[in-house]
Amino acid sequence: MDRDSIQERFGIIGKSAALRHVIDQIRLVARTDVGVLIQGESGVGKELVAHAIHEMSQRRHGQMIIVNCGAIPEGLLESELFGTEKGAYTGAVERRAGYFEEADKSSIFLDEIGEMPQNAQVRLLRVLESGEFSRVGSAVARKTDARVIAATNKDLSREVEAGRFREDLYYRLSTVIINIPPLRQRPDDILPLFDQFLHRYTQEYDSSPRNLTSDARELLGRYRWPGNVRELRNVAERMVVLLRKNEVTAEDIRPHLRGVSASGASGGLVKVERDDFSDEDGDRSMGLVYRALVELRMEIRELKEQINQLAGGGSLHLLPRKLLKRGDSDLVVVKADDQEQFESFIEEVPYEIAADEDAPAGDGQPKDAPAPLIEEDKPLPTLEDAERRLINEALKRFDGNRRQTARALGISERTLYRKLKEEEEAGDGSD
Numbered sequence: 001m002d003r004d005s006i007q008e009r010f011g012i013i014g015k016s017a018a019l020r021h022v023i024d025q026i027r028l029v030a031r032t033d034v035g036v037l038i039q040g041e042s043g044v045g046k047e048l049v050a051h052a053i054h055e056m057s058q059r060r061h062g063q064m065i066i067v068n069c070g071a072i073p074e075g076l077l078e079s080e081l082f083g084t085e086k087g088a089y090t091g092a093v094e095r096r097a098g099y100f101e102e103a104d105k106s107s108i109f110l111d112e113i114g115e116m117p118q119n120a121q122v123r124l125l126r127v128l129e130s131g132e133f134s135r136v137g138s139a140v141a142r143k144t145d146a147r148v149i150a151a152t153n154k155d156l157s158r159e160v161e162a163g164r165f166r167e168d169l170y171y172r173l174s175t176v177i178i179n180i181p182p183l184r185q186r187p188d189d190i191l192p193l194f195d196q197f198l199h200r201y202t203q204e205y206d207s208s209p210r211n212l213t214s215d216a217r218e219l220l221g222r223y224r225w226p227g228n229v230r231e232l233r234n235v236a237e238r239m240v241v242l243l244r245k246n247e248v249t250a251e252d253i254r255p256h257l258r259g260v261s262a263s264g265a266s267g268g269l270v271k272v273e274r275d276d277f278s279d280e281d282g283d284r285s286m287g288l289v290y291r292a293l294v295e296l297r298m299e300i301r302e303l304k305e306q307i308n309q310l311a312g313g314g315s316l317h318l319l320p321r322k323l324l325k326r327g328d329s330d331l332v333v334v335k336a337d338d339q340e341q342f343e344s345f346i347e348e349v350p351y352e353i354a355a356d357e358d359a360p361a362g363d364g365q366p367k368d369a370p371a372p373l374i375e376e377d378k379p380l381p382t383l384e385d386a387e388r389r390l391i392n393e394a395l396k397r398f399d400g401n402r403r404q405t406a407r408a409l410g411i412s413e414r415t416l417y418r419k420l421k422e423e424e425e426a427g428d429g430s431d
């Protein structure tokens with residue numbers, strides 16, 4: 001199959017040299033059984049590529065098993081992957097096959113492999129080397145013929161250096177590494193992607209066609225797309241859902257480009273009132289529902305990004321609202337590796353930074369608004385404090401559902417459990 005047919009068949013859009021190289025790699029590895037490690041930032045298309053590899057392989061008749069190693073609690077991952085034998089641990093009353101058995105003759109996609117705990121890493125290494133494994137609680141060796149495709153948004157070689165990821169496993173996994181560069185490093189893909197998503201969503205929402213003006217194109221091309229293709233897709237979706245006109249201008253798009261801003265005011269959710277569902281105006285009410293849903297998605301993503309930034313490398317800049325001439329956020333979080341990157345980031349965001357950090361406090365908060373993370377006349381919260389408040393806010397939004405909370409915050413459930421535990425141990429009864 002040639003490159004174009006592969007792109008067409010799997011809906012992989014883009015014409016940059018980098019993307020074409022990725023397609024060539026997919027084509028090469030699909031015919032073989034070698035392990036593949038797909039690396040790239042969040043939202044670049046790692047899962048899309050994994051599907052393409054599986055679907056083009058001899059194994060396509062079996063279903064690819066997808067396992068998010070970061071989402072399964074540490075103690076459960078081994079038995080999920082390799083199965084359990086009766087009596088393995090208290091409460092394990094059944095024998096159960098693991099994902100590796102299910103994936104026999106097919107492929108297994110190990111997403112977020114960098115989150116895999118050490119003991120599971122040992123078992124994985126054994127499977128990769130010999131095709132053998134045993135269920136948890138059993139010494140009987142079993143065989144599986146599962147093709148492993150792994151993905152990570154971490155730099156795994158660094159994880160090895162830091163002693164968190166086994167070196168021998170890394171070498172096993174990385175026979176072939178497919179690196180998918182972030183969107184900002186392949187700007188040629190931005191407009192084809194945006195046009196295609198506009199087209200896709202106008203069909204999906206049964207809406208009229210949208211066209212980008214030249215200033216809109218220019219803006220999209222300049223933006224850094226920290227959330228990569230996923231973010232771009234969401235912005236395109238918003239343009240179809242929220243706009244009631246065919247021409248999409250830079251002004252329409254700008255408020256939806258963020259990457260650095262987060263709305264913190266009053267919980268931030270757009271409320272859909274009961275009255276909005278009035279029968280007389282069905283069209284309008286559906287618009288409001290869509291709008292609320294899209295807004296909600298944005299909120300969650302922004303929250304996720306904030307916590308990613310809190311947890312990730314680089315330095316974190318917390319900018320209170322008084323530093324902004326425009327914008328309705330209480331807090332803006334900017335992550336940058338160095339000052340230069342920070343400044344270039346600032347130029348590209350739809351906010352302007354006021355010159356004087358020590359300018360007197362601006363307008364007051366409405367009386368009933370929850371306390372903002374940063375208050376102008378109070379000392380800055382510590383990172384730990386900011387993180388704790390963010391987590392509590394997120395838990396509130398998801399009614400205490402930890403799985404959803406972790407996903408929204410862009411951390412593994414395990415990390416969330418650990419943080420909650422730490423918090424529980426650290427503070428008792430401060431409220």
Ligand SMILES: Nc1ncnc2c1ncn2[C@@H]1O[C@H](COP(=O)(O)OP(=O)(O)OP(=O)(O)O)[C@@H](O)[C@H]1O
Pocket residue numbers: 011012013014040041042043044045046047048049153193229230233
């Ligand atoms: N080149 C592309 N063409 C079309 N759609 C794409 C492309 N790259 C990514 N997408 C779409 O963007 C979204 C995010 O992609 P995907 O889930 O594969 O990213 P990911 O790298 O696995 O992200 P994460 O690390 O957050 O799991 C998906 O809807 C996917 O279909």
Ligand SMILES: [Mg+2]
Pocket residue numbers: 046047111
């Ligand atoms: Mg993914």
